Amino acid sequence: MHGDPNAQGLSGCLQRPLTAIRRQRQDELKTITPTDKDVLVGIDIQNDFCAGGALAVPNGEETVALTNRLARSFENVVLTQDWHPKGHLSFASSHPGKSPLETTDMPYGPQVLWPDHCIQNTKGTAFHDGLEVAHTALIIRKGFRPNIDSYSAFYENDQQTVTGLSGYLRQRGLRRVFLTGLATDFCVQYSALDARKEGFETVVIEDACRAIDIEGSLDAAMAAMLGTGVDIIQSKEIVAIN
Numbered sequence: 001m002h003g004d005p006n007a008q009g010l011s012g013c014l015q016r017p018l019t020a021i022r023r024q025r026q027d028e029l030k031t032i033t034p035t036d037k038d039v040l041v042g043i044d045i046q047n048d049f050c051a052g053g054a055l056a057v058p059n060g061e062e063t064v065a066l067t068n069r070l071a072r073s074f075e076n077v078v079l080t081q082d083w084h085p086k087g088h089l090s091f092a093s094s095h096p097g098k099s100p101l102e103t104t105d106m107p108y109g110p111q112v113l114w115p116d117h118c119i120q121n122t123k124g125t126a127f128h129d130g131l132e133v134a135h136t137a138l139i140i141r142k143g144f145r146p147n148i149d150s151y152s153a154f155y156e157n158d159q160q161t162v163t164g165l166s167g168y169l170r171q172r173g174l175r176r177v178f179l180t181g182l183a184t185d186f187c188v189q190y191s192a193l194d195a196r197k198e199g200f201e202t203v204v205i206e207d208a209c210r211a212i213d214i215e216g217s218l219d220a221a222m223a224a225m226l227g228t229g230v231d232i233i234q235s236k237e238i239v240a241i242n
Ligand code: VGL
Pocket: 043, 044, 049, 082, 114, 151, 182, 183, 184, 185, 186, 187, 188
C-alpha cells in the first residue's frame, strides 16, 4: 500500500462523497485546547522539501510559521527528519534507466522513486531555518536503512520495521497525535494512518501541511485518512494558549 497512493481502503467512506464528509466536519466545528496527553508531530519540515530544495513540495515552507505558532500551544512536540544515506534505494539514481516519480517494485511492494534528497548531514536534511520549536523533546529520523524507504513516523515502508515512536508516545502517556508538515500525501498521510493503526487519536492540521500531489495522490490520501477515522482540521480550530 505504501508505494501506491491510489490503493487505499475506502470502505466506510465510499458511500458519501468526500465533500459531504468535510462539510459535516465544518458544521461540527469546535475548538480544541491541547492538553498534556496531546503531542504535535511536525513531519519533515526540512530544507530539501522547501523552496530551492532537492524535492521541493509546492509552498512547503508555508508550514513553518504555522507549525511554530501551533507548537506554542503544545507542551509535547516531536519532529521527524527524513535521513537517507547516499545511494538510498528510494532514489531514482539508484535504478539505472528510471526517472524520479516512476514506480519500481521493492521486496516490500511498489515504491515511488524520488530525486536524491535529504542526504545525511547535508544542508538539505537540516530543518528549515525558520523552524523554531525549542521545546522539541524528540527527533525521529527515518529512511536511514539503505534498502527501505520510510514515509511514516511509526513504520518504515515494509510496514514491519518500527521507528520506536509508538513506544515513546505510550510510555509518556500521550494519546492524541496532531500532525503538521510535509508532505500531506506521503509522509503526513502514512504517519496519520499508522497512528490510527497504533490506536492513537489522530488529527491532521490541514492548513499546516502541503502536498506533492502526483496523479491524484492528495485526494486519495484525504479519502484514506478520513476512511480510517483521522480527523482533518484547520489550525484555527486549535485554541492558542500562549
Ligand atoms: C517524503 C518523498 C520521499 C515526505 C519523503 O516527507 O513526504 N516524500 N521522502
